[in-house]
Amino acid sequence: MFTLRKKRVGALLVFIVLIAAVFVWSIADTELAIALNGSDRVEIDYGETYEEEGAAGRLVERTFGQELFSIRPSVVQNDVRKEVGTYQIVYEVRFLFQKATAERTVVVVDREPPVIELAEQKDTELTPPGEPFQECGYRAVDNADGDLTDQVESREEDGRVTYTVTDSSGNTATAERIIRYIDTEPPVITLIGSEHMTLRTGETYNELGYTAVDQIDGDLTGQVVVEHQIDSQKPGVYEVLYTVADRSGNRAAAKRTVTVVSPSYDPSNNSGDKIIYLTFDDGPSPYTEKLLDTLDTYGVKATFFVTNGYPEYRDMIGEAHRRGHTIAIHTYSHDYSDVYSSKEAYYNDLDKMQEIIVEQTGETTTLVRFPGGSSNMVSRAYCKGIMSLLTRSLEEDGYHYFDWNVSSADAGGTTETSVVVDTVIKGCSGKRASVVLQHDSKGFSVDAVAQIIEWGLRNGYTFRALDENSPTAHHGVNN
Ligand code: ZN
Numbered sequence: 001m002f003t004l005r006k007k008r009v010g011a012l013l014v015f016i017v018l019i020a021a022v023f024v025w026s027i028a029d030t031e032l033a034i035a036l037n038g039s040d041r042v043e044i045d046y047g048e049t050y051e052e053e054g055a056a057g058r059l060v061e062r063t064f065g066q067e068l069f070s071i072r073p074s075v076v077q078n079d080v081r082k083e084v085g086t087y088q089i090v091y092e093v094r095f096l097f098q099k100a101t102a103e104r105t106v107v108v109v110d111r112e113p114p115v116i117e118l119a120e121q122k123d124t125e126l127t128p129p130g131e132p133f134q135e136c137g138y139r140a141v142d143n144a145d146g147d148l149t150d151q152v153e154s155r156e157e158d159g160r161v162t163y164t165v166t167d168s169s170g171n172t173a174t175a176e177r178i179i180r181y182i183d184t185e186p187p188v189i190t191l192i193g194s195e196h197m198t199l200r201t202g203e204t205y206n207e208l209g210y211t212a213v214d215q216i217d218g219d220l221t222g223q224v225v226v227e228h229q230i231d232s233q234k235p236g237v238y239e240v241l242y243t244v245a246d247r248s249g250n251r252a253a254a255k256r257t258v259t260v261v262s263p264s265y266d267p268s269n270n271s272g273d274k275i276i277y278l279t280f281d282d283g284p285s286p287y288t289e290k291l292l293d294t295l296d297t298y299g300v301k302a303t304f305f306v307t308n309g310y311p312e313y314r315d316m317i318g319e320a321h322r323r324g325h326t327i328a329i330h331t332y333s334h335d336y337s338d339v340y341s342s343k344e345a346y347y348n349d350l351d352k353m354q355e356i357i358v359e360q361t362g363e364t365t366t367l368v369r370f371p372g373g374s375s376n377m378v379s380r381a382y383c384k385g386i387m388s389l390l391t392r393s394l395e396e397d398g399y400h401y402f403d404w405n406v407s408s409a410d411a412g413g414t415t416e417t418s419v420v421v422d423t424v425i426k427g428c429s430g431k432r433a434s435v436v437l438q439h440d441s442k443g444f445s446v447d448a449v450a451q452i453i454e455w456g457l458r459n460g461y462t463f464r465a466l467d468e469n470s471p472t473a474h475h476g477v478n479n
Helices: 001-029 288-298 316-323 344-360 386-396 417-428 449-458
Strands: 030-036 041-045 056-061 067-073 074-078 085-095 098-109 115-118 138-142 154-159 160-166 173-180 186-189 196-200 210-214 225-228 236-245 251-261 275-283 303-307 326-331 433-437 462-464
Touching: 030 085, 030 160, 030 210, 056 085, 056 098, 067 085, 067 196, 115 160, 115 173, 138 196, 154 417, 186 251, 196 225, 196 288, 210 236, 225 433, 236 449, 251 288, 251 449, 275 288, 288 449, 303 316, 303 344, 316 326, 316 344, 326 344, 344 386, 417 433
Parallel strands: 041 098, 196 251, 275 303, 275 433, 275 462, 303 326
Antiparallel strands: 030 056, 056 067, 074 085, 085 098, 115 138, 154 160, 160 173, 186 210, 225 236, 236 251
């Protein structure tokens, strides 16, 4: 019995040892493995939550690659936070004396730029033109960095302010403010080509163009409205009207005068047919500037026999010269008792006027008209025979004196503009060359000029200023 028991125990021991040997042998031939679920590098946006995907561990038998069993890894390190940065998660599995680890990198990135908010500009904060813009406030906030207002950079250029800010991840935001200026200045319309055009009947009016610029709004050329009612079949004076307004409602206007003339009209006509020389004595006066504007309207050149009657308007002599009119000598004093008292007195008066003309125009003139004309008889009362003497002497000295062959009746015959118009028209009708006498010292006579010119243009007359070769329309000398 005892022997039998011993034998059994012995067999059992052998069995146990065998099992243990097999077990130890099989364990020694295993490997512990760990694998991440998902990628080993995960990028998430700032504000997004990291979802842990975990890892899997297993024990594998080496010889046949057979998985013996799986083991759940534990996370031994995880410092992932919500702030922008790079973090590590470490997973580990252990089995007896074996250990395996795996790492995952988690990157929190900020791809969202900051937001710049501009304070609304109030009307009271409008910028006066030419002055720097007064900042009226802004704020910059970033999803990750928070308030970045003090890092905003602003730059003013060409009527705009540009704001820029960059967050710590390098995301840049920009905003732009258009500066609102106080604009009280209207735009400026500039006509291309002359303000006065002449068309022959039947010719088509072609717009020569224009530009419009506003100090605040810039180029407004495209917004200019052009209006006219030119009837090129009908001689007359027409206006082309140009208007434009800036954004602040400041309006600007310009006009071009288009004169439609009958086909025989030729401003460069030198042949001598149907010419009217408008001449004006006794100025410059308070009315001369208006006369110059009227003449400009029609592109007509005239002749001014000037005096020193209104010294305060003396600069109109220079102005008339600059605008292309002829400046000629009438008299300095227009005082017959002095001017015609002697040849010396006449020349003294003439020279004084010449001096003013040189001062105003930079040039001397050789064109002269006697006070009262060469046929005046009033001179006889002061010096007998003086007109005969002066007319000869002036010619010898290189001067050319002019009288007139069309009177306007403005020297005493009338004070009515309409009478001046009628008298001049009647006087010019049928003449090949008319030297018209008017006085720009008389407002009612100056007012007649536009109608006289329109009549002349419609009827094929050419208006010219006098020069040394023009007809002199001499009167007979009576003293
Ligand atoms: Zn006079």
